[in-house]
Amino acid sequence: MHISEGVLSAPVLLTGAAITVVGCAVGLKKMDYDRIPQVALMSSTFFVASLIHVPIGPSSVHLLLNGVIGLLLGWAAFPAILVALTLQSILFQFGGITALGVNTVNVVVPALVCFYMFNYAIRRENTFISLGSAFACGFLAVFLTSIMVGISLVFTGEAFLEVSKLVVIAHFPVMIIEGIMTAFCVVFLKKVKPEILGVAHAPITSL
Amino acid sequence: MNIVEPFAYGDSFVHRLDPRVKIITVSLFSIVVALTYELDILFVSAVTALVILATARLSIKKVFWRLVMVNGFILVLWLFLPFTMPGKPLFTLFGLEATVEGVDYAVLITIKSNTIVIACIALLSTCSVFKLVHALHYLYVPDKLVHIFFFTYRYIHVINLEYVRLTNAMKVRCFIPRNNLHTYKSLAYLIGMLILKSYERSRRIYNAMLCRGFKGKFYILERYEFHASDWLFGIISLLFIAGLVVIQWIPAKLL
Incomplete structure (x- = not known):
């Protein structure tokens, strides 16, 4: 869900860049030096995971996974996603320098919203609440991202309204898949390594 | 899937340039191209980007x-866009009216986007990450942020190998991705496993x-030196970009 270079107008690009700078400053400030390997490895994991083809109908989609990123990293998601997107633009030329700010905001802000909404609900003992909120987290993260992509386009020009609607509608299947996969992923992590879900705030301990 | 840098290694003028000069030039150039709406300026920029790309001598097929x-x-x-922009009608397709303004706008965006991407391939991708x-x-x-960058790029390859290993294990057990819950569940567990492995590895x-005495500082061993060609390229491209800005945004009567 990258917006290409050269599409958006100056005010939109500037707003995106400004929010990214501020968000990254907060994220880096909250993150101590000892968490650098952790945040970086999560960032590379999501880089790799976002290249997985998930079959849907006759074709396949790539996952966005920003719901899970938000849950696992909190504010550190800002630098992590910025780095992952920059690497994508250097290695694959998806998106680029000027749209980097907007693309980062469109992915990270929904991740943070999900982090604050579902962070506690997901760690509850009750399987129903935990599973339901994990699904909602994955669904909502992609939904908000597609809405924000739409808003970025519409603020650039009224002519983009139809494209924006298409972006949101086309991502509905992705939202459902992401919801299902996030739910399974959270169940798996809770079973195998419960402490990883609270890791955004836990102090680093040696092995 | 393999993560490679197909353009990073080579022996040309562009490959030898100092990365700092390249980053600054590409950033300024992209900003100017992204913000301009003059077709003449875009045309000049696109040709310039293509010339730089040509000097890099990359594989045309890959580009x-x-x-x-x-x-x-x-x-x-x-x-x-051609159908949603209001303006003079150009042609009608299935009862929808395309406008001149819409087509113009789409052309503008296409040139802009490709110019920036070409400049990025020519200058950024010709440099190792x-x-x-x-x-x-x-x-x-x-x-x-720089440290996160280093680690992320360093471990993308490692985690990709883990991913390949896990998918091979799944293939050996006859896993075929289909449209069913089992597929989504297996792939979600795969992602969970990757997250877990990367967490433990971190x-x-x-x-x-x-163990090696990390005190919150990385020592950068590589030093860059500006050569005459870097100064030359930097100054010429800055003058060029400044020229584009002047033509675009300073009204004629002030000149």
Whole structure:
């Protein structure tokens, strides 16, 4: 869900860049030096995971996974996603320098919203609440991202309204898949390594 | 899937340029191109980007396929913009009216987008990622961000190998992705496993760093030196970009 270079107008690009700078400053400030390997490895994991083809109908989609990123990293998601997107633009030329700010905001802000909404609900003992909120987290993260992509386009020009609607509608299947996969992923992590879900705030301990 | 840098290694004028000069030039150039709405200026910029690309002597086939992949989003815009922009009618298709303004706008965006991507391929992708990150350090990007960059790029390959190993294990057990819950569940567990492995690995890395006396500072070993060609390229491109800005945004009566 990258917006290409050269599409958006100056005010939109500037707003995106400004929010990214501020968000990254907060994220880096909250993150101590000892968490650098952790945040970086999560960032590379999501880089790799976002290249997985998930079959849907006759074709396949790539996952966005920003719901899970938000849950696992909190504010550190800002630098992590910025780095992952920059690497994508250097290695694959998806998106680029000027749209980097907007693309980062469109992915990270929904991740943070999900982090604050579902962070506690997901760690509850009750399987129903935990599973339901994990699904909602994955669904909502992609939904908000597609809405924000739409808003970025519409603020650039009224002519983009139809494209924006298409972006949101086309991502509905992705939202459902992401919801299902996030739910399974959270169940798996809770079973195998419960402490990883609270890791955004836990102090680093040696092995 | 393999993560490679197909354009990073070569022996040309562009490959030998200092990464700092490349980053600054590409950033300024992209900003000017992204903000301009003059077709003449875009045309000049596109030709310039192509000339720089030509001097890099990259494989034309690989560059072409890159551009095809990048233009997917642009293609969607072409399906919509001509019909949604209000203006003079150009032609009618299935009862929908395409306008001159809409087609013009779509052309504008296509040229802009491709110009920036070509400039990025010519200048950024002709540099290994590690060199670029070193350069970011010298351009006063915050230390922590540079470190995350280093680690992320270093471990993308490692985690990709883990991913390949896990998918091979799944294939050996006759896993075929289909449209069913079992597929989604298996792939979600695969992602969970990757997250888990990377988490454990990050703790081992941190401990290894502590063993080697990590005190919150990375020592950058590589030093860059400006050569005459870097100065020459930097100054010429800055003058060129300044020229574009003057023509675009300073009204004629002030000149």
